[in-house]
Amino acid sequence: MTHAAHRACHDAGQAEILDLDAEVLAAHLTEITAWLPVDTPPRQIVDLGSGTGAGTFALLDRFPEAHVTAVDSSAGHLQRLRDKAYGRGETKRVRTVQTNLDEPGWPDLGTPDLVWASASLHHMTHPDQVLRAVHGLLPPGGLFAVVELAGFPRFLPESAPDDRPGLEERCHAAGARVHAAHLPHRGADWGPLLTAAGFTVEAERRLTVRVNGSNDTRVGVYAQTSLQRIRHSVADALAPEDLAALDRLLDTDSQHSILRRSDLAVRTERSVWAARRPTR
Template sequence: MAHDQHRQHEHDHPVPEHGLGHGHDHTDMDWAEMAPLLEAQAELYTPLYRQAMTWLAREVTEPGLVVDVGSGPGVVSCLFADAFPGARVVAADGAGPLLERARDRAARLGVADRFGTLTGDLPGVLGELEYPADLMWASQSLHHLGDQRAALVALAGHLAPGGTLAILEGGLPARFLPRDIGIGRPGLQARMHAVEEDSFAKMRASLPGSVAESEDWPALLTSAGLEHTGTRSFLLDLPAPLTDEARAYVTSSLSRLRDRIGDDLEATDRATLDRLLDPGDEAGLHRRQDAFVLVAHTVYTARRPS
């Protein structure tokens, strides 16, 4: 069904959900280093993804082919293989090393016989599919493509008649901390989110062929010739105190955020974030018991007319 070529590409917006593989080039990305973080985050978010798949199963009952667009190391792709045991699943991404891990995961889970990968720039590499998809999933991958409207048209063109495109974009940013954490000025994460929004806007503007779009996803899906069929948000709620795995995710997420936007934070907020990331600080994330994970992701579905 799908076969592998070995090209490499990219990704990354705020904290990556799982690897992507899109149009702008991050060939300096160390995917061997990134892969464990991507896998750990996707595994932590598994309850949210399972909720979304249960919802999708009401619209797409027995898909023959499911394509995960921007699959990364294949955690979610393999969840689709479990959710739809009669389907063949193809993980498509620009980063070959991540897809190697996806194939290894599929083999460990016993679904390798109906699991394939495509390596290359998205959405162009989808032209290598041998037949159209009954369900196509794109999780936080479209916003890495300069012309999102054109990308939706391209994705729609690889759907079978009656096939469904499900895109995960937007929702609410992850919250990890109370408003007042006892150090620094209250409202730290809200101010960090504002800086993130500016950083995201700059990322979008810098993409090759970037086109400014109002993020009205139902309207964009309709403009691609699809029939918008549903919108729903799904919650990940991991209350305090966190497990070791969730705490590691929060710490690594805020550490990467410090690297990306730290220079744009107010000096007092930067100092507070540094204390949170200091393993030796009594008020740091490694020791405090009030850290949590609360995030909502929104999924939009649309069907290609029969």
């Protein structure tokens, strides 16, 4: 497989996860946008690391007079975002920009009143550089909203599966070890980093998320897709017995398939910082 084909395959899989996340956790995203300390509704918003548009469309719903510039490095994600904008009849309110935010010299992103970065900063190689760039992008008094995962979603009870209790936690622990080198900022406290970049942190909150999956088939699909992606990255780091148990869960034809379980729930946490560029 060529590098381009591998990247396209990776992006497609990631897009599926992002879309499921947006669907299943829509109410919690709405809660976050409603919480933002906004006195005057923003007219120009930049969504940094927009993915397939979960934040973009939540912000458009929250601020009906606003226009959003969605910025991402993936052409596939941005195309999916544009398709959604077309389906919603909002193409005139959305502009997309493809760029690598780790690179200096960003393209023209306008003069936003609000910059939003959800689950994207921990992917940056030089987040301090990105924070300073956002500080320069915003006018005095402009707001920067940072949303980060306090932990990746869990779906199974701790006692599951019966033959390998605690399997999901061991998969996540293996994933943390695998990704530690190239995602060192995952789980970071962004408050001090925002302050160091010149922002004043006005508010901070931690949002506990729980979505019962007993009557929502999307939760099963979300769990299946998430654990399938985890399997690709941790297969070599798991004990053979754990890998076999995980494969039984992911086998959609098996009686042990995760899609057949009635005890699933999405459990995660989101941390949110609202930071402002000082007026003086």
